[in-house]
Amino acid sequence: MIAALIGLPLFGATVLLLGGRRTNSWGHYLAVLMSGSAFLVGVNQFMKMVSLADEERSLTQHLFTWIAVGRLEVPFALHLDQLSIVFVLLITGVGTLIHIYSIGYMEHDENRRKFFAYLNLFVAAMLLLVLANNYLLLYVGWEGVGLASYLLISFWQQKPSAAAAGKKAFIVNRVGDVGLSIAVMLMFVTFGTVTFEGVAQSAANANQTTVTWIGLALLLAACGKSAQFPLQSWLLDAMEGPTPVSALIHAATMVTAGVYLIARAHAIFDLSETARTAVVIIGAITLLLGAYIGTAKDDIKKGLAGSTMSQIGYMILAAGLGPVGYVFAIFHLLTHGMFKAGLFLGAGSVMHGMHDDVNMRHYGALRSFMKITYVTFGLGFLAIIGIPPFAGFWSKDEIIHAAFGQSILIGLATLLGAGVTAFYMTRMMTMTFFGEARWEDDVHPHESTNTMTIPMIVLSFGSVLGGLLLLYVGDIEHWLEPVVGFAYPAHSVSNTVLIPITLSVVLLGAGYAWFKYGRRPVPVTAPTNVSFLTKAARADAYGDAFNEAVFMRPGQHLTRLLTFFDAKGVDGVVNGLAATVGGLSARVRSTQSGYTRSYALFIFGGAALIAFVLLLVRL
């Protein structure tokens, strides 16, 4: 039954890709059907799991032995437990909604079938990632989602910027993948196995240093896939892809794979204080960096991308806190998956009504033109900035609470992040839906079709109720506890003190944004006489400039040097040898005149010479 989860969307992708143009007219329905039925299978499995006792909830389906070489034995086995099932429900649930949304969003695109094929491929790969029972199989899913992400970012490959963005995402992700492959190799060398279970069992007896290195390699992998500092630069460019892709892959599911990896490898991180600290620091840096970049973006999708970076920073930070944090990292991942997907779909709906213009300075006063988008986006907005009782409040508050338990500094970073989040989201909200209309006369904003609004409405229910339901009805702490472990933070600031402080910081950020962008008119072109901080944020904190100066340019010089050496050095020796032999032969071949008598003379001459030499030697 578990294999069907992956098989259904994979079947859809295969039919659409191999079927070609014949499937153009009904391809998108098949894709929706496959994704939807995978969701139903997931719900069915979930229901079964709920009725079982804690210790019986983890299922393994062994399909076949994938690799058996010497000591290395890797099964192709799927593992469904409390952690995987929540991911399955998120991926297939949000995935299906976004499939439906895409029917409307991609209606006029002539490659719509291909788009749906890639979406199905993504869902299959992502499910393989979360259902694998060993790190090597997880790696297959990991690369599969990377491939789907690449294909979908550069889906409009006729745009050079989209093609370049796809390539950039692919290359930056490879850097992270090196980390994962090193981790897998280290695991094999140290533990002799790569299954989650085997690694968890033998990790306790292993050398402390090795375990730390495995943890750091896994962190590098998570940084690449989850766009964490220092590998964050690809996510902002990834917004070149169609908006449903940004919602599904670059907000709700794929970019959270890093968090999943760390939670799944908790056995490693539990043993290494150093690796955990590194995770926390990376998370803290990214959550502030992403929020900071988000404050200055005029492109609505890039603003949301900065926000995604920042929110995943929260999750990574929480995962780095150890047993007090894993559960909340996953909790925030789930609520974020719902409200951020909703926000992206809202942004897509706005763009759809505004001739694909993404510049928020050309929006304004859209609340009366797009009522449904306004309400759903607004609910997502309340959820992300953490206003009770919306979804984000519950999960973010738990993370801030756990962070204060770790150290005051980390706690303050998460608190500051919450304030900045409120600032940029309020800025986005006011610039888009409030203020005066700033669009050109030939733009006629209008609400999107039902296929687009219905998924937004469903997701907005998640934004409102997701947190409450997961925390109080789903009891997420104890649901996940058998898999990742759970502990209450030992000594943290009490929630009765913390919640009012958090809320006042949030209101401060939101109020400041309202004061700056809501009460004053917003200029249609971005002002240029701005502070250095704003300039830096507009340039993604110079991340690209740094990569270009430190890696790209020297890399190009190195390749130029190597090509030169190859052409002149290696090829030079080989070509020179050939030229020498050729030149010599040209000279020698003139003796091959074809005249028999001339050959005879050579023979006699040679024989005479030999006879002469023989005589000389004898004398």
Next chain:
Amino acid sequence: MNANNYLVLAAILFTIGAFGVLVRRNAIIVFMSVEMMLNAANLAFVAAARITGTLDGQVTAFFVMVVAAAEVVVGLAIILTIFRTRKSASIDEASLLKY
């Protein structure tokens, strides 16, 4: 009679043959010169056998005769074929096989 005289005669005959091979253009004459060189060698073998009192030289002479006969068959066939196609027996004209 001194056997060394036969060796001198063989050397003279061999030189005449070699000279003929080098200077004549007619393929038949060249062929005859080659035969002369072979037979000069035979004479030298037989003379050497006589001097040393063994049979080796004589046996070799028989071998050379057999090989020469075979060579004549093949060589004459080639010369005839060339003559038929090119209407000439000059070996300088059959010089296509070159660089």
